[in-house]
Amino acid sequence: MSSTRPARFTALVGEATHALEVEPLGEGRYRIAIDGRERIVDGRETGAGTFSLLIDHAAAEVSVASRGDEFQVAVGGRTHRLRLLDERARRRQRAAAVDGAREVRAAMPGKVVAVLVEAGARVERGQGLLVIEAMKMENEIGAPRAGTVSEVRVKPGQAVEPGELLARID
Amino acid sequence: MATSRSERASGPLFKRILVANRGEIAVRVMRACRELGIESVAVYSEPDRGALHVRQADHAYPIGPARAAESYLRIDKLIAAAKESGAEAVHPGYGFLSERAAFAQACADAGLVFIGPSARAITAMGDKVEARRLMRKAGVPVVPGSDDALGSDAEVEKVASEMGFPLMLKAAGGGGGKGMRLVESADKLKSALRAARSEARSAFGDDRVYVEKAIVRPRHIEVQVLGDTHGHVVHLYERECSIQRRHQKVIEESPSTAIDQKTREEMGRVAVAAARAVDYVGAGTIEFLVDQERRFYFLEMNTRIQVEHPITEAVTGVDLVKAQIEIAAGWALGFAQEDIVQRGWAIECRIYAEDPENGFLPAPGRIVVLRVPSGIGIRDDSGVYEGFEVSINYDPILSKLVAWGSNRDEAIDRMLRALGEYVIVGPTANIAFHRWALGHPAFRAGDIDTGFIARHFKPGALAEGTEADLPLIGAALAAMARAATVASANGARPPVPPRSRWRELARREALRE
16 A cells, blocks of 8 residues: 555635545545545546445445536536645635635626626626626626726627636726 | 328328428437438538537538527528428428428428428417417417507506406517516506516517416416328327426426316317317427316417427327428328327426526536436437537527336336436536426425426525535546546656645556556
8 A cells, every 4th residue: 555645635615615635545445534534435437537436335426527626526416516726726726815806707608798887987796797698598797896897808799718807896 | 090101101201301400309300300211401500510410410501600590590591401402391390490480481482391380370370469369269268368469558557457467468479488477466567568568579579468367376288289281180188397497398297287187188179179270280289378277278389399299209109200291291190089098107307508506597518428317218319419519509408308107106206217317517407406306295296387496496405415525525536537647648757847745646646557
């Protein structure tokens, strides 16, 4: 058995934060500690992104897609979204956290159909900033905080990708 | 007994059919074509070059950019593709141009057979006020309300005060829930009327509305009909589609728990009369609202194949799409009313790329993992595949999962089992929502109406029952596997030394194998 030190992650699930420790024990077995609770997991990748899990002989299956530090995990028909940060990423994330709420980013791919505010405008938290159309549905994007719109990065008619910066509020 | 194919063949079927649609329904139609020995022609927009319906087809023609208005809704391009491909007939599927009389007419003018009813029947049923008038004349019960589309607000107020509240305002120019408002009391009429008119104007270019008595806790039950060119019209019993969000169906079943045998026979008889009133040819659906006293009222007729047609196929054994094609070729129906029996129970769950926990908003994206259920009694009519990019441009339906059982309980249990096998990663899908709905005691008891989701579905309802650690464990293992892949691809000496410990560790793990 290897005596290497375990990998450590910080998992961000919605508002919650969990400390994760993963130590490979060889032969597809892992010691996984979640907030200090330890479990021995027998995990086999049975297809790209799909893992068969045996935990104390209880069988489960999870399917995972990831981009950067963002993970989508399907369990029992439900898709869970979480971020997994290694220690360096966690430090970066802490530094950026102050700025996070100032940025308005696209949650899904779509097309901007309307921009409701201009740079310089005062907005209240939740006030509509722009309208994005995806799959024939229009969704209004609200301000994450009260403040002054310092820039609007998109124009009506423009296509946007998930995560793309739409506007900033200072 | 049903007549054999050779006996009723009054001529050859088509050699080639153009399918003027995309997604699962295009694939469904092409499957029917292949079984009948007919070649299929796909049409596709630019982003759909790699779509499943193009892969399924025998021939394929590009028809323009992503926007439906510039591709799938362009009658001129579709007719041109049909002529160029040598197709003799056009199947419109559902949605897009399927209920546009102008398309049926354009096909006829170009010498192509439109697989559907006449342009005249589409027009008659498309105008909601005209359809109500026609149905009343044919002895079909309609929801009590105004006979005419009402242009002025004063007329609406007069009719409303005579009829009483609650009532429904509906757009005269079209359906689909647009321009529709429930008005609980007289003081809410003015603002509801303003909203309904403005919505109707932008959706249909016509702000006339009509007034109907509101049915309290209605159930949506529809009857499938088939008519041929030899004057035969039969019904294939009912489908209940009461589980809806935003006035759109998500779960359907056949038969319905809401009606007894007497009501069932009566609804079938009325549906046939409704179809006869417009000399209906092809597959069509008469939609009814059924109140708590089992009184039923005509809602509208859909003059095309329905999304939920597979549940009727499951309980009657009739292939509705093949029937459409044979009817269009001039064949007589191969069965009479008494040949059609309902056997067992079927349920359909529409699998959408949408997020039930976020207001059922569309959630497109690339499908990274797709595992489709199978086994006894399961049918999955899909329009996608692993690796396919679900586009923002079209309806977010991915597939339709159908479970058949010898009775309702078995169908529910089988559907729950199949939903448990269904894995979609990439776009958020509504699989967990279906498991919640089918697992709800009210659904199991058949105690459903169109307000089911609004009444019972609360945020967080899907969180119950999942072991909280599993997503974390899954993500952790995927991160380890990814790090190992990166490390092994980089060889023993990564160009930039990854200083994070987990990466180094994973690399060592990978090297040891």
